[in-house]
Amino acid sequence: xxxxxxxxxxxxxxxxxxxxxxxxxxxxxxxxxMSWVRQAPGKGLEWVSTISGSGGSIYYADSVKGRFxxxxxxxxxxxxxxxxxxxxxxxxxxxxxxxxxxxxSGDIYFDYWGQGxxxxxSS
Amino acid sequence: QSALTQPASVSGxxxxxxxxxxxxxxxxxxxxxxxxxxxxxPGKAPKLMIYDVSIRPSGVSNRFxxxxxxxxxxxxxxxxxxxxxADYYCSSYTSSSTLLFGGGTKLTVL
Numbered sequence: 001x002x003x004x005x006x007x008x009x010x011x012x013x014x015x016x017x018x019x020x021x022x023x024x025x026x027x028x029x030x031x032x033x034m035s036w037v038r039q040a041p042g043k044g045l046e047w048v049s050t051i052s053g054s055g056g057s058i059y060y061a062d063s064v065k066g067r068f069x070x071x072x073x074x075x076x077x078x079x080x081x082x083x084x085x086x087x088x089x090x091x092x093x094x095x096x097x098x099x100x101x102x103x104x105s106g107d108i109y110f111d112y113w114g115q116g117x118x119x120x121x122s123s
Numbered sequence: 124q125s126a127l128t129q130p131a132s133v134s135g136x137x138x139x140x141x142x143x144x145x146x147x148x149x150x151x152x153x154x155x156x157x158x159x160x161x162x163x164x165p166g167k168a169p170k171l172m173i174y175d176v177s178i179r180p181s182g183v184s185n186r187f188x189x190x191x192x193x194x195x196x197x198x199x200x201x202x203x204x205x206x207x208x209a210d211y212y213c214s215s216y217t218s219s220s221t222l223l224f225g226g227g228t229k230l231t232v233l
Contacts, residue, residue, distance in 0.1 A: 035222075037169075037224075044126065044212060044224060044225070044226050044227040045161070045163075045169065045212050045214075045224045045227070046224060047214070047221065047222040047223070047224060050222070059220050059221060060221075061221060062124070062221075095168060095169070100174060105216070105220045106155075106157060106216060107157050107174075107175065107216070108157065108214075108216055108222050109157070109159040109171060109174035109175070109214070110159075110161070110169070110171060111171050111174075111180060113168040113169055113170070114168065115168055116168060
């Protein structure tokens with residue numbers, strides 16, 4: 001059974017940093033691209049970033065480019081999102097999502113999702 | 124990039140069929156057969172319903188179907204059931220190597 005368990009969310013002040021983790025199990029982690037998708041309170045889904053199975057290809061939404069860094073450790077079956085220079089508009093539930101393919105671009109769809117971790121940016 | 128355009132809400136009675144549209148441009152929906160649809164119940168994580176425009180994942184009811192014409196993709200739900208009441212989101216790959224979601228559609232089963 002595929003399981004994705006996010007952690008690391010919490011309250012942080014504007015300009016601060018936070019690192020999210022997503023522990024994966026139930027599938028061969030290195031064979032699939034992984035992504036972060038966020039949802040602000042009461043709002044729709046917003047794609048944040050995707051990393052290919054090997055970690056060699058990485059893509060970001062313009063809204064987070066230069067501030068967020070996605071990475072993965074295939075030996076630990078874990079996905080990360082380092083978030084710096086956080087803003088109030090980054091407040092959201094952050095979902096870890098498994099892609100249906102190895103590559104980080106093109107046929108990107110999410111066949112499994114974690115339950116999400118809430119990040120609140122406020123002073 | 125702006126979100127793909129979806130109607131804010133649709134409704135239907137049990138047993139009826141409804142269609143949710145998802146309109147983009149030739150740089151996203153119209154340019155690739157990489158449109159997917161997600162169902163989200165309140166307080167829950169999204170669930171994949173359709174990918175690659177019209178492919179249903181294993182376990183998803185055949186009452187759900189997807190299609191595309193030009194820059195507009197559509198999700199059709201036939202034989203509406205109370206459990207189908209949820210928010211639905213489309214997404215598409217874009218020419219900028221990014222992924223774009225629609226604004227979401229709230230489906231009400233009357």
